[in-house]
Amino acid sequence: MDGRPDRKGPRRVRVAARQIYAFSQASLLGWNDHKQLVLNGVDWLMDRGWRADGDPGFIHLTHDDGSPADTQRDLYDHAFHILGLTQAYQATKDAQILGSAKQTFAFVEEAFASEHGGWNETIDGSLPRRQNPHMHMFEALLALHVASEDAGYLKRADDILVLLETRFIDPASGCLLELFDQDWQAQTPHRVEPGHMVEWVWLLEQRRRISHPSNYPLSANHFLPMAEKLGKQKTGLLIDTCTTSGNILRDSSRAWAQTEWLKAMSVTGQPDPSLDNLIEQIFDQYLTSDQPGLWNDAVSSDGQPLSDRVPASILYHFMSAATELTPTSAVENQETLCQIR
Secondary structure, rough: OOOOOOOOOOOOOOHHHHHHHHHHHEEEOOOOOHHHHHHHHHHHHHOOOOOOOOOOOOEEEEEEOOOOOEOEEHHHHHHHHHHHHHHHHHOOOOOHHHHHHHHHHHHHHOOOOOOOOOOOOOOOOOEEEEEEHHHHHHHHHHHHHHHOHHHHHHHHHHHHHHHHHHHEEEEEEEOOOOOOOOOOOOOOOOOOOHHHHHHHHHHHHHHHHHOOOOOOOOOOOOHHHOOOOOOOOOOOEEEOOOOOOOOOOEOOHHHHHHHHHHHHHHHOOOOOHHOOOOOOOHHHHHOOOOOOOOOOEOOOOOOOOOOOOOOHHHHHHHHHHHHHOOOOOOOOHHHHHHHHH
């Protein structure tokens, strides 16, 4: 929490992709010209992550010195590599970077293919299967479609919407479920993460902004009332995990869930007092570090900080929320954006 890097454990390669995304977004917003930093990040990612052990795909972990620590190929990782590279292309217009994003998705299509739809968690088909990597593949494919203008990526994104409607949503409760068997049968007991439900609200709106999917009836605000009913606790924050009936499984509240809630509220036209209150909560509960640029990752059910480390991966969530707020009212949100910077 004092700002020193924690070098004790291995590094998740996907965090580099998330950082590339964050600085690409900052460049696209005109905050600062981070293009060289983005290019440096892409160079590191491709040198240390892609084929780092000689085989196709991105490895999972490196040691502190950048050498491979875990060479597993992970679907969740690759979703963020596609997203990070795509946004890096948008910020730099370097066609080679867009080619790397396309190459990464081509690898996913070949190496992670599943006969039951979607993609396997790993090349060897480890279980359980999760909706979360598919949610982020949906996000990555929307971005790749916009950058490349290739309708094929949009079609693959819409294939994930079919899984969302037919597999990921519990028909009894309407909740988003998390864990599944190989053939997409939901594992019991059902686990619900309100943060992922509100994240889907924003993602469905991104799909609508491209075009209205003619064969998909689920509206962007399907999950928002449910997430708030199940997950909002006395602190005014969303809890981490509960059941479909609202029984709390983990009563802590991580920062990322609140930034995704903020995005969901923004795109569904929630009244300004609600948005302002959540922004205030985020600053009061998470952005109170004595070190500028750091944050508390999680708080307890009574609002006490739980973190002794600052995971760099969460900058992706703060940056995504700031990006969503920017076009709504640049003047009104200027102070908020500067503080997040």
